[in-house]
Amino acid sequence: xxxxxxxxxxxxxxxxxxxxxxxxxxxxxxxxxxxxxxxxxxxxxxxxxxxxxxxxxxxxxxxxxxxxxxxxxxxxxxxxxxxxxxxxxxxxxxxxxxxxxxxxxxxxxxxxxxxxxxxxxxxxxxxxxxxxxxxxxxxxxxxxxxxxxxxxxxxxxxxxxxxxxxxxxxxxxxxxxxxxxxxxxxxxxxxxxxxxxxxxxxxxxxxxxxxxxxxxxxxxxxxxxxxxxxxxxxxxxxxxxxxxxxxxxxxxxxxxxxxxxxxxxxxxxxxxxxxxxxxxxxxxxxxxxxxxxxxxxxxxxxxxxxxxxxxxxxxxxxxxxxxxxxxxxxxxxxxxxxxxxxxxxxxxxxxxxxxxxxxxxxxxxxxxxxxxxxxxxxxxxxxxxxxxxxxxxxxxxxxxxxxxxxxxxxxxxxxxxxxxxxxxxxxxxxxxxxxxxxxxxxxxxxxxxxxxxxxxxxxxxxxxxxxxxxxxxxxxxxxxxxxxxxxxxxxxxxxxxxxxxxxxxxxxxxxxxxxxxxxxxxxxxxxxxxxxxxxxxxxxxxxxxxxxxxxxxxxxxxxxxxxxxxxxxxxxxxxxxxxxxxxxxxxx
Amino acid sequence: xxxxxxxxxxxxxxxxxxxxxxxxxxxxxxxxxxxxxxxxxxxxxxxxxxxxxxxxxxxxxxxxxxxxxxxxxxxxxxxxxxxxxxxxxxxxxxxxxxxxxxxxxxxxxxxxxxxxxxxxxxxxxxxxxxxxxxxxxxxxxxxxxxxxxxxxxxxxxxxxxxxxxxxxxxxxxxxxxxxxxxxxxxxxxxxxxxxxxxxxxxxxxxxxxxxxxxxxxxxxxxxx
Ligand code: SF4
Ligand code: SF4
Numbered sequence: 001x002x003x004x005x006x007x008x009x010x011x012x013x014x015x016x017x018x019x020x021x022x023x024x025x026x027x028x029x030x031x032x033x034x035x036x037x038x039x040x041x042x043x044x045x046x047x048x049x050x051x052x053x054x055x056x057x058x059x060x061x062x063x064x065x066x067x068x069x070x071x072x073x074x075x076x077x078x079x080x081x082x083x084x085x086x087x088x089x090x091x092x093x094x095x096x097x098x099x100x101x102x103x104x105x106x107x108x109x110x111x112x113x114x115x116x117x118x119x120x121x122x123x124x125x126x127x128x129x130x131x132x133x134x135x136x137x138x139x140x141x142x143x144x145x146x147x148x149x150x151x152x153x154x155x156x157x158x159x160x161x162x163x164x165x166x167x168x169x170x171x172x173x174x175x176x177x178x179x180x181x182x183x184x185x186x187x188x189x190x191x192x193x194x195x196x197x198x199x200x201x202x203x204x205x206x207x208x209x210x211x212x213x214x215x216x217x218x219x220x221x222x223x224x225x226x227x228x229x230x231x232x233x234x235x236x237x238x239x240x241x242x243x244x245x246x247x248x249x250x251x252x253x254x255x256x257x258x259x260x261x262x263x264x265x266x267x268x269x270x271x272x273x274x275x276x277x278x279x280x281x282x283x284x285x286x287x288x289x290x291x292x293x294x295x296x297x298x299x300x301x302x303x304x305x306x307x308x309x310x311x312x313x314x315x316x317x318x319x320x321x322x323x324x325x326x327x328x329x330x331x332x333x334x335x336x337x338x339x340x341x342x343x344x345x346x347x348x349x350x351x352x353x354x355x356x357x358x359x360x361x362x363x364x365x366x367x368x369x370x371x372x373x374x375x376x377x378x379x380x381x382x383x384x385x386x387x388x389x390x391x392x393x394x395x396x397x398x399x400x401x402x403x404x405x406x407x408x409x410x411x412x413x414x415x416x417x418x419x420x421x422x423x424x425x426x427x428x429x430x431x432x433x434x435x436x437x438x439x440x441x442x443x444x445x446x447x448x449x450x451x452x453x454x455x456x457x458x459x460x461x462x463x464x465x466x467x468x469x470x471x472x473x474x475x476x477x478x479x480x481x482x483x484x485x486x487x488x489x490x491x492x493x494x495x496x497x498x499x500x501x502x503x504x505x506x507x508x509x510x511x512x513x514x515x516x517x518x519x520x521x522x523x524x525x526x527x528x529x530x531x532x533x534x535x536x537x538x539x540x541x542x543x544x545x546x547x548x549x550x551x552x553x554x555x556x557x558x559x560x561x562x563x564x565x566x567x568x569x570x571x572x573x574x575x576x577x578x579x580x581x582x583x584x585x586x587x588x
Numbered sequence: 589x590x591x592x593x594x595x596x597x598x599x600x601x602x603x604x605x606x607x608x609x610x611x612x613x614x615x616x617x618x619x620x621x622x623x624x625x626x627x628x629x630x631x632x633x634x635x636x637x638x639x640x641x642x643x644x645x646x647x648x649x650x651x652x653x654x655x656x657x658x659x660x661x662x663x664x665x666x667x668x669x670x671x672x673x674x675x676x677x678x679x680x681x682x683x684x685x686x687x688x689x690x691x692x693x694x695x696x697x698x699x700x701x702x703x704x705x706x707x708x709x710x711x712x713x714x715x716x717x718x719x720x721x722x723x724x725x726x727x728x729x730x731x732x733x734x735x736x737x738x739x740x741x742x743x744x745x746x747x748x749x750x751x752x753x754x755x756x757x758x759x760x761x762x763x764x765x766x767x768x769x770x771x772x773x774x775x776x777x778x779x780x781x782x783x784x785x786x787x788x789x790x791x792x793x794x795x796x797x798x799x800x801x802x803x804x805x806x807x808x809x810x811x812x
Contacts, residue, residue, distance in 0.1 A: 206767030
């Protein structure tokens with residue numbers, strides 16, 4: 001291993017660990033906040049720091065100014081024609097996005113805080129939805145406009161677009177900074193500060209160990225619960241391979257790092273050095289994940305045993321037996337995927353999904369089974385019997401306080417993120433986006449190519465990485481909704497579901513998959529071609545569905561509705577009608 | 589399979605089964621048993637509520653929960669942003685009432701610690717110093733400790749106290765502290781708490797021994 005490989009490995013580990021720990025903190029907050037929003041409460045949002053308005057202005061102004069500087073810097077750099085074309089498209093699209101986002105934000109602030117000048121008065125009268133629809137139309141129009149520009153003019157136009165973007169960012173940032181009122185500004189950040197406040201609180205809390213507890217194991221258990229959740233991420237690829245050209249000496253050194261290949265083709269022919277965006281490319285791949293996820297439960301079981309508390313012991317036992325039951329179903333449910341993908345390496349799996357169809361379309365039953373088994377493995381609702389607070393208080397961590405409890409909590413949310421990443425990798429195409437291939441966008445059905453758009457290696461790789469993390473966050477968001485929707489199973493129901501429903505179903509799924517794969521392998525070429533077209537159609541479904549969902553979401557969020565408050569039969573009204581003195585239930 | 593309920597002679601006439609309308613169980617249709625469709629339906633409902641409420645909050649179409657707390661008709665209270673004032677007779681954290689001269693009203697009779705089912709009161713009685721007119725009549729607590737973590741807030745101590753020295757009318761609930769030690773409330777802390785009107789005195793003033801208005805026996809009667 002050369003020193004540059006070591007440095008890259010450290011960078012990759014840092015990316016993964018920072019993502020996991022940050023997302024765990026955010027997920028802790030988001031979990032509460034989502035539940036609160038479902039129930040029409042405010043949720044954690046009161047943690048606040050007061051900052052003088054000058055500092056807030058700086059905070060508001062600094063990021064746009066930095067981005068503006070970056071974009072102007074890009075404009076001064078020399079670039080080849082294809083790269084300039086790409087820069088031009090990206091800069092123009094970003095400029096449009098900044099424009100409509102800024103307009104919507106200023107419209108909202110003018111509406112809520114009162115307009116301060118005639119321009120804002122006019123803006124406040126505009127419907128926010130119209131701004132958004134206008135923005136979408138501008139995106140499309142600008143895209144075709146930039147396509148119409150000849151390649152020879154691209155460098156000049158790219159510079160103009162970059163400078164324009166920089167100016168727009170600067171103006172937006174400056175105006176937003178001006179809008180910050182005088183005085184002390186409460187900074188709530190939607191309540192995300194609660195995660196930080198909680199961490200600080202937990203560190204200073206009394207660290208209690210019961211008198212008869214096993215002191216060593218009691219302290220070791222939270223570490224054991226958190227560590228496997230973190231290391232599981234190591235084999236999950238968070239981006240496609242990178243190809244670096246060689247600078248002539250034949251070994252991979254730091255001099256090669258700036259030489260990222262400009263474009264790669266579909267088959268990824270790379271004569272230089274290949275870097276996997278994955279901490280460890282193990283050949284056992286997913287088996288490593290199963291092994292590590294299995295050890296995660298040891299922490300819970302140990303905690304239950306070491307706490308010298310009967311509730312803890314019950315919780316620990318439940319965790320252990322649940323893991324034993326569901327590990328079987330979990331492993332077997334993805335055997336169908338191994339058969340189809342022909343590999344247990346996660347990188348190969350993603351590659352298969354990119355070339356054919358996403359896992360959710362080829363193995364829908366396996367997805368449901370795997371999801372259930374995964375929820376049971378990570379002890380999340382509806383399988384959270386180990387903590388079942390209605391029966392055994394808090395199960396295995398009854399006797400934990402302070403940061404040790406915090407580590408259990410962090411471990412649980414890291415597991416949530418890791419399991420989302422695993423689901424995305426196995427069933428939702430990993431880092432792949434529909435029709436986005438290594439050489440750019442190819443809208444193709446079978447052999448018929450409808451639309452083609454070349455992109456550089458760097459742009460595609462960056463999009464892939466962002467897509468992976470975005471999908472993971474989305475999946476975690478959906479998993480949190482399970483928690484706020486489903487009631488907890490009874491313990492015997494969990495065992496019965498695991499052994500009598502999931503296990504037989506996984507075996508059936510495995511056998512049927514095997515038969516179908518054999519049949520397809522020996523099928524005539526026409527059928528295989530038809531299957532490829534069908535696979536491309538699933539990509540189209542994902543692309544169109546995703547786009548429609550985003551547009552509908554934003555449009556729906558901007559739709560103005562007036563809340564109807566129907567207050568007709570509360571106890572206070574009855575009490576008042578009966579001559580009571582209390583006008584409201586709060587007035588005791 | 590419905591089984592006949594075995595009769596319980598203590599609660600109802602022997603031999604007669606419970607009369608009443610049986611509550612029909614939900615039908616076990618295939619889509620209910622399959623769990624997945626119902627689960628997706630449920631997810632849809634939670635997500636609908638989530639988006640609706642988020643939108644109203646983001647766009648400011650929702651009244652501020654804190655200002656709105658005292659409007660009529662609110663049935664859900666967003667604690668801790670909104671707080672419901674406790675009823676008049678709410679049993680909160682204890683306080684020790686004071687006399688006019690700011691000494692504790694308590695006479696260290698140990699009635700409250702005897703009555704306490706959780707055994708969370710510990711009192712050390714002491715005699716007033718020589719020359720104090722109360723010496724010989726009553727004692728005072730040199731130490732008065734309540735473990736608020738053990739307390740079950742039953743109010744028996746308040747009932748037991750013969751001199752209205754311990755009360756639970758502070759209107760405070762237990763604060764989430766960092767450590768167990770902080771839940772041990774000692775005499776001076778208990779004496780510093782006031783009732784909701786801010787008074788720390790006992791509501792049931794009594795005549796001090798030696799007062800001309802003291803109706804009971806005085807020391808003069810002692811030697812007959
Ligand atoms: S309220 Fe009940 S449990 Fe608490 S101190 Fe008084 S008597 Fe004891
Ligand atoms: S508080 Fe009341 S009951 Fe308790 S020792 Fe003092 S006087 Fe007696």
